[in-house]
Amino acid sequence: MTSPITLPVRETDGDVRLDRFLRRKFTTLTQGRIEQMIRKGQIRIDGVRAKKAGERLSPGMDVTAPQEIVIPDKKNDGVVRVRLSPEDERWLRDMVIHEDDDVIVLNKPAGIAVQGGTGMTRHLDKMMEIFAEDADSKPRLCHRLDKDTSGVLIFGRNPAATAFLSKAFAGRKTTKVYWAVCLGTPHPLSGEVRGWMIKAGSSRNPDLELMRRAAHGEPDAVFAITDYHVISNAGTKASWVALKPVTGRTHQLRFHMAEMGYAIAGDGKYTCDREPIGGLSPQLHLHARAIRIPHPRGGVLNVTADLPAHMVQAFDALGFEEIEGRDPFEHFRVDA
Template identity: 35%
Template sequence: MATYVPMTPEETRARLLYRDGLMLVLDKPAGVAVHRGPKGGASLEDDFDALRFGLPRNPALAHRLDRETAGCLVLGRHHKALERLGLLFKQGKIGKTYWAVVAGEPAAESGAIDLPLGRLDDTRGWWMKVDPEGQPALTLWRVRGRGLWREAAVAWLELEPKTGRTHQLRVHCAAMGWAILGDPVYGARADVPLQLLARKIVVPISKSGAPVEVEAPVPPHMREALAACGWAPDGVADPAPAAPDL
């Protein structure tokens, strides 16, 4: 695994998707851990000094994304903001939408995956599995496109996790028989980058105003597979029918 090289302040600020007095939303690049692990090493936190914008301290993570996942990452700008954001995440009030390209073809156009998750075993760190005795985990999904990519059937899914379990989307998709491409642990086609994007986040940070809605752009490493499923850079193509209410 390549060592992460911190971005320049200009590169870091160029990835900023949203900014107000309480929070920032950063377009996280794939392939970098959001925080230092137990063994140390470089992480995205090394870039946060460029995001102070006059405040005395760096912003801090309000939640986590996996190393290989790209897209919307929420940061709190100060202690009170982090407390507010932490409570919203804990209460499930923050809307999260992911895009994934999966191997195979879901039989339906939409559905819900309601499978509890638990630790795989004590030797595998954060690896997870479907476990009847585990924590409840719910993911809503719909197909946004289908196609062939590198001579194999693939599908473009929109995923909405209603709980925040570790590796939830990756384990749920694999359990349904259509694993996320590029997932070396649970998935298929480990020879490509993980095809998972934190596409949109909706944060009701204000008690009186409208929720903040932020979308991340499609990263270069996902464009080819998504295009094979009907995605277009201008956003016009969306061949899937509207999903029914779940």
């Protein structure tokens, strides 16, 4: 059984009603839920069961709530900034594939956003606050993954580590390798894709944002480079491709594969004129498989993320043997 959460009533809270105090701390907690908790005896004031939502609180009192209902991240000011159900917390903690004093690495599932956007309230950047021990230890993003892409995602656990890791990404001192299931088989089997690209569509809505080919010198155009290697193929129908982004542009890998004429399976934004692969999940088949990056305390952090279920199913259906990619970096120059 978990210990209850203790919420001290501070001078800054003033003389306040219980329900208002709780809603300040847990911004998504409804009045109905508060009253239900009170009826069940789950809210206590200085150890005594609260009787009604309008009960008055004064500085120096303590309010307790069950951790099974609200799992907070308490900062020095006592404000609870994130609330997860026990199931969501277990789900988040199960993503962790590496953790130390400076770094947390997740195997991000497809379909969960890394950061918030228009109308988006459920995202990893906010949820990661449950790992914080104080105001300076909230894990902070060091790079990005598309919502529909799964795999390795790195957070710094303190400001110094975050700055170090972010600088490593910006300075291209990392090696990231993605695995993709693509329509058709690229020729040649290994190579480099490069060219200018630019954002098109709506910058206010990332879901509508697309990249398009650009001309050199076009305002806001960026240059992108991707190395690729075909690990295996199922005839001319499909291929398992390892991708190394040399640059880190928005949707770069998806854009480059579609531009080559071998779009990634399940990609509804970047397509080509090849037939879809029958029998596969409609999800995007792009996975951040592995990363090598300098560690803030020295040495190199080398992390590999297991394939998501929909890509395991695709490998089985297409006859790809995962053991063929036992070293994700073997086909590329390693920078870190």
